[in-house]
Amino acid sequence: MTAPFPTGPVAGAGYANAAAPPPGIAVQGLSKTFRNVPAVSDLSFSVPPGSITGFLGPNGSGKTTTLRMLLGLVRPTAGAALVDGMPFTSLPQPARVVGAVLDAQSFHPKHTAGTHLDVYAAAIGVPAARVRHVLDLVGLGAAARRQIGEFSLGMRQRLALATALLGEPRYLVLDEPANGLDPEGMAWLRDFLLGYARSGGTVLISSHILREVEQTADRLVIISRGMLVHQGTTADLRHAHRARVLVAASDPARLATALAAAGHTDAQVQPDGRLAIVGVEPERVAALAAGHGVTVFGTSVEHADLEQVFLAMTAGQYVGAAPGWGMQGPTPPQQPPYPGQFPPPGPFPPGQQHSPTGWEGPR
Numbered sequence: 099m100t101a102p103f104p105t106g107p108v109a110g111a112g113y114a115n116a117a118a119p120p121p122g123i124a125v126q127g128l129s130k131t132f133r134n135v136p137a138v139s140d141l142s143f144s145v146p147p148g149s150i151t152g153f154l155g156p157n158g159s160g161k162t163t164t165l166r167m168l169l170g171l172v173r174p175t176a177g178a179a180l181v182d183g184m185p186f187t188s189l190p191q192p193a194r195v196v197g198a199v200l201d202a203q204s205f206h207p208k209h210t211a212g213t214h215l216d217v218y219a220a221a222i223g224v225p226a227a228r229v230r231h232v233l234d235l236v237g238l239g240a241a242a243r244r245q246i247g248e249f250s251l252g253m254r255q256r257l258a259l260a261t262a263l264l265g266e267p268r269y270l271v272l273d274e275p276a277n278g279l280d281p282e283g284m285a286w287l288r289d290f291l292l293g294y295a296r297s298g299g300t301v302l303i304s305s306h307i308l309r310e311v312e313q314t315a316d317r318l319v320i321i322s323r324g325m326l327v328h329q330g331t332t333a334d335l336r337h338a339h340r341a342r343v344l345v346a347a348s349d350p351a352r353l354a355t356a357l358a359a360a361g362h363t364d365a366q367v368q369p370d371g372r373l374a375i376v377g378v379e380p381e382r383v384a385a386l387a388a389g390h391g392v393t394v395f396g397t398s399v400e401h402a403d404l405e406q407v408f409l410a411m412t413a414g415q416y417v418g419a420a421p422g423w424g425m426q427g428p429t430p431p432q433q434p435p436y437p438g439q440f441p442p443p444g445p446f447p448p449g450q451q452h453s454p455t456g457w458e459g460p461r
């Protein structure tokens with residue numbers, strides 16, 4: 099029986115030394131300019147083996163162009179994209195190393211799912227029995243004999259994934275695979291990718307919605323206008339934007355000093371007079387305030403919304419030209435990463451106004 103996912107180094111994948119750990123995907127100084135339009139600019143990031151890396155950016159930020167360069171479908175203007183240290187096109191058996199889902203529309207509508215996979219299996223030298231297996235893997239076993247023209251977008255996405263899995267690849271490169279999937283389909287995809295990674299596979303998955311990949315990806319690469327704006331673990335991003343405690347107090351400066359003396363240095367007085375403190379429990383703040391003669395009027399906890407963090411990071415992707423002037427329009431305002439920022443917190447210190455501006459975005 100064929101293994102559902104690759105387990106460790108894939109036999110016959112073309113390694114001179116099968117014991118050598120695969121170095122993963124490396125994008126190095128990659129640029130692509132279409133005529134005068136820069137789609138990707140000096141982009142560098144890495145996808146470590148065994149990771150699920152979310153590749154995020156707004157529409158038109160260069161995700162597809164980057165993935166197409168990685169897969170040798172678009173020639174870079176500069177830089178390189180390497181899989182296990184070599185360009186995709188130089189891999190001895192590329193379909194057995196990387197499975198890709200780029201476009202779930204380009205199927206022959208008269209082909210059945212089974213026929214489509216038969217053709218691909220023959221093309222990459224995979225036994226015909228693998229077709230049945232990948233159909234079952236993606237939940238399309240019952241639709242094997244149906245024409246693809248009748249498929250919903252979600253079914254096409256599953257078929258595209260089945261195609262990518264034919265060669266038992268060690269890497270999956272997926273361009274917006276959640277497009278068209280209903281919530282059940284998205285949950286299924288999430289579990290599927292987690293299982294694939296647990297079995298030793300590596301995933302690079304693009305999306306323009308952070309929430310889609312947040313629960314799956316252990317690493318995030320965020321781009322805007324073809325440029326890198328963030329790279330790191332999902333946990334680090336969460337940690338950098340963890341919950342903060344907002345305290346309306348009689349003497350915020352005194353409370354801040356007391357907090358700093360107790361080791362809680364990440365405290366800032368907000369324009370509305372409240373003190374925002376990261377990395378401390380509300381009870382601890384209340385105890386310190388009481389101990390230093392500061393009256394607390396109200397306390398609330400705000401949880402950072404990573405989607406808002408993402409929006410703030412990529413703000414300015416769309417800059418419209420002012421009609422007739424050829425000038426860039428205004429950059430959209432940054433979204434606050436904390437939802438419902440500044441809810442009425444109760445009494446404010448005298449003279450303090452409720453402010454709509456507040457926190458200045460991710461630090």
Ligand SMILES: Nc1ncnc2c1ncn2[C@@H]1O[C@H](COP(=O)(O)OP(=O)(O)OP(=O)(O)O)[C@@H](O)[C@H]1O
Nearest residue numbers: 132135137155156157158159160161162163164306
């Ligand atoms: N073949 C092409 N010719 C000219 N311009 C192109 C071509 N392919 C992409 N572009 C441009 O490059 C930029 C990046 O496009 P790309 O499709 O890579 O972005 P994306 O992040 O994948 O967007 P989306 O989320 O909408 O799929 C866009 O301005 C796009 O118009």
